[in-house]
Amino acid sequence: MDFIREAVDEDLRTGRFDRVHTRFPPEPNGYLHIGHAKAIWIDYGIALDYRGKFNLRFDDTNPAKEGQEYVDAIVEDVRWLGADFGGRLFYASDYFEQMYLWAEDLVRKGKAYVCDLTSEQVSEYRGNVNKPGRESPGRLRSPEENLDLFRRMRAGEFPDGSRTLRAKIDMAHPNMNMRDPVMYRILHTPHHRQGDKWCVYPMYDWAHGLEDSIEGVTHSLCSLEYENHRPLYDWFLDQLGIYHPRQIEFARFNMTYTVMSKRMLLDLVEGRHVKSWDDPRMPTISGMRRRGYTPAAIKDFCRRVGVAKSYNMIDVGMLEHCVREDLNRTSPRYMGVLDPLKVVIENFPEGHEEFMDVVNNPEDPGAGRRRVPFSRELYVERDDFMEEPPKKFFRLAPGREVRLRNAYLVTCTGFEKKDGKIVELKCKVDPATRGGDAPDGRKVKSTLHWVSAKHAVHAEVRLYDRLFTVEDPTGHEGKDFKEFLNPDSLKVVRCMAEPAVAGLKPGDRFQFERLGYFCVDPDTMPGKIVLNRTVELRDTWARIQGKQ
RNA sequence: AGCCCCGUGGUGUAGUGGUUAGCAUAGGAGACUCUGGAUCUCUUGACAGCAGUUCAAAUCUGCUCGGGGCUACCA
Numbered sequence: 184m185d186f187i188r189e190a191v192d193e194d195l196r197t198g199r200f201d202r203v204h205t206r207f208p209p210e211p212n213g214y215l216h217i218g219h220a221k222a223i224w225i226d227y228g229i230a231l232d233y234r235g236k237f238n239l240r241f242d243d244t245n246p247a248k249e250g251q252e253y254v255d256a257i258v259e260d261v262r263w264l265g266a267d268f269g270g271r272l273f274y275a276s277d278y279f280e281q282m283y284l285w286a287e288d289l290v291r292k293g294k295a296y297v298c299d300l301t302s303e304q305v306s307e308y309r310g311n312v313n314k315p316g317r318e319s320p321g322r323l324r325s326p327e328e329n330l331d332l333f334r335r336m337r338a339g340e341f342p343d344g345s346r347t348l349r350a351k352i353d354m355a356h357p358n359m360n361m362r363d364p365v366m367y368r369i370l371h372t373p374h375h376r377q378g379d380k381w382c383v384y385p386m387y388d389w390a391h392g393l394e395d396s397i398e399g400v401t402h403s404l405c406s407l408e409y410e411n412h413r414p415l416y417d418w419f420l421d422q423l424g425i426y427h428p429r430q431i432e433f434a435r436f437n438m439t440y441t442v443m444s445k446r447m448l449l450d451l452v453e454g455r456h457v458k459s460w461d462d463p464r465m466p467t468i469s470g471m472r473r474r475g476y477t478p479a480a481i482k483d484f485c486r487r488v489g490v491a492k493s494y495n496m497i498d499v500g501m502l503e504h505c506v507r508e509d510l511n512r513t514s515p516r517y518m519g520v521l522d523p524l525k526v527v528i529e530n531f532p533e534g535h536e537e538f539m540d541v542v543n544n545p546e547d548p549g550a551g552r553r554r555v556p557f558s559r560e561l562y563v564e565r566d567d568f569m570e571e572p573p574k575k576f577f578r579l580a581p582g583r584e585v586r587l588r589n590a591y592l593v594t595c596t597g598f599e600k601k602d603g604k605i606v607e608l609k610c611k612v613d614p615a616t617r618g619g620d621a622p623d624g625r626k627v628k629s630t631l632h633w634v635s636a637k638h639a640v641h642a643e644v645r646l647y648d649r650l651f652t653v654e655d656p657t658g659h660e661g662k663d664f665k666e667f668l669n670p671d672s673l674k675v676v677r678c679m680a681e682p683a684v685a686g687l688k689p690g691d692r693f694q695f696e697r698l699g700y701f702c703v704d705p706d707t708m709p710g711k712i713v714l715n716r717t718v719e720l721r722d723t724w725a726r727i728q729g730k731q
Numbered sequence: 732a733g734c735c736c737c738g739u740g741g742u743g744u745a746g747u748g749g750u751u752a753g754c755a756u757a758g759g760a761g762a763c764u765c766u767g768g769a770u771c772u773c774u775u776g777a778c779a780g781c782a783g784u785u786c787a788a789a790u791c792u793g794c795u796c797g798g799g800g801c802u803a804c805c806a
Binding site: 314315344412413414434487501518627629632698 | 732733734735736737738741742743744745755756757764765766767768769798799800801802803804805806
């Protein structure tokens with residue numbers, strides 16, 4: 184039970200509302216990111232918990248920055264996340280006429296006026312936190328004159344920026360938002376849904392409460408930065424005397440090793456530091472989807488992050504934990520080698536091949552089995568062999584016996600070196616251990632993944648690492664966050680995988696045993712498989728190495 | 732500086748006058764294991780400070796300190 188649900192409970196108990204209705208109100212000027220997922224799960228989750236309604240509403244009041252591309256992407260992301268808005272998809276721009284009528288209403292009541300100040304003057308007249316503002320000359324005009332001017336603004340008689348409609352509140356208010364905020368600006372810019380119907384557009388503070396009111400929203404949930412706007416939200420609704428929803432603010436979250444603002448994400452895209460909004464390194468919903476994250480993992484993450492009002496920085500490790508937990512249960516396993524080292528099984532006949540019967544997912548008996556070919560020449564992972572193994576290294580080394588997963592126990596009998604680099608391993612199998620167990624019960628300390636050379640499927644694998652080299656790229660004064668971009672955030676390698684991998688389709692997720700979770704990238708074409716590494720498995724050995 | 736908000740283990744969060752201050756994650760130790768994965772067990776670690784109210788304070792009050800937000804014709 185978080186503080187928002189407590190407030191909702193209270194409102195229901197006191198009769199302030201007799202139902203619950205929330206909304207998620209994105210501006211279509213960028214792609215959704217993981218922070219939006221949290222907002223969605225608060226909004227939608229509360230609607231679900233209280234059997235209320237949930238709207239997806241585009242807050243499309245600024246045609247200069249918004250576009251249909253973003254609308255489409257956002258709808259797709261919200262659907263994919265699993266927030267079911269049914270037919271409740273709305274647009275603030277559909278309410279422009281009603282908003283305009285209400286604005287005229289305020290003008291008539293003497294609560295709003297047309298201001299002729301330039302934007303620089305408006306800013307100057309506003310004063311600052313220590314100094315009260317000065318009143319605009321427009322304040323003195325009669326309602327009739329203001330009404331005439333406002334109608335002519337709408338009619339397109341004045342150039343962009345020449346006038347605004349402002350609320351008449353208090354130029355000395357300690358809350359800067361109450362110092363006669365601008366309600367409408369003149370903008371001769373076509374709107375992506377309204378075309379050139381309008382040349383005055385409403386500002387957020389004026390529009391948002393009206394949108395909520397029109398839709399019958401009960402709880403208008405938003406982030407902390409709007410706390411100081413609540414008095415204004417309430418003021419407009421009170422002046423109009425219309426249905427009055429309750430705004431409640433919660434803290435958004437930051438995550439280590441990434442950035443979360445639309446502006447910065449746009450900067451990364453436009454500066455070509457990433458390939459696109461859906462680059463798998465991006466914290467965008469589309470990027471995470473492409474990387475292999477699941478809606479369930481993201482939802483679980485949002486649940487664990489919680490809802491509160493304090494500044495917070497979430498360890499990206501938490502997100503990784505959530506996706507591992509989900510994928511561990513649901514992903515079929517395959518074997519693939521990212522850095523191949525050839526192995527010749529000397530006592531295995533040339534040209535002979537066998538098929539090993541393998542469980543697809545040990546966590547899910549229903550996932551079935553498959554057959555994996557085994558032959559004389561194999562690939563194993565290069566770092567699964569050491570010529571001179573340190574203590575605690577349990578994998579292959581000269582004379583040592585290990586298990587090839589689901590196949591045989593093998594012993595390393597020798598290796599070949601060229602220019603100081605190991606190029607080939609020689610091993611022998613114990614034929615009695617077919618399947619992986621020794622009849623005499625002897626144990627080995629390690630199990631390796633492998634791929635039959637002759638049957639191997641080639642794929643391009645994109646290995647992702649954190650986008651930034653520091654936990655908080657925006658927290659270094661005087662430095663641009665892009666200075667901390669990780670030059671190694673993307674590494675592309677070729678991998679050798681077992682044949683079953685050739686049958687996968689874009690979007691399919693799976694585990695490469697011992698390596699991590701991967702998914703098939705949409706760049707995959709006939710004859711070219713492209714895989715993304717979602718996240719590595721927990722790696723105890725890497726930790727031991729790190730300590731040494 | 733004016734207004735607003737927030738301070739609980741490393742991180743995130745629960746707690747609503749009486750709790751051995753809970754949970755998750757991360758860290759440590761061990762068990763088990765055909766993934767050094769998963770699973771299981773144990774474990775380190777927190778109420779920003781100072782006063783006050785009270786039999787009793789993380790919880791109520793005041794002050795101090797610390798952090799964040801606000802001064803767009805963006806949202």
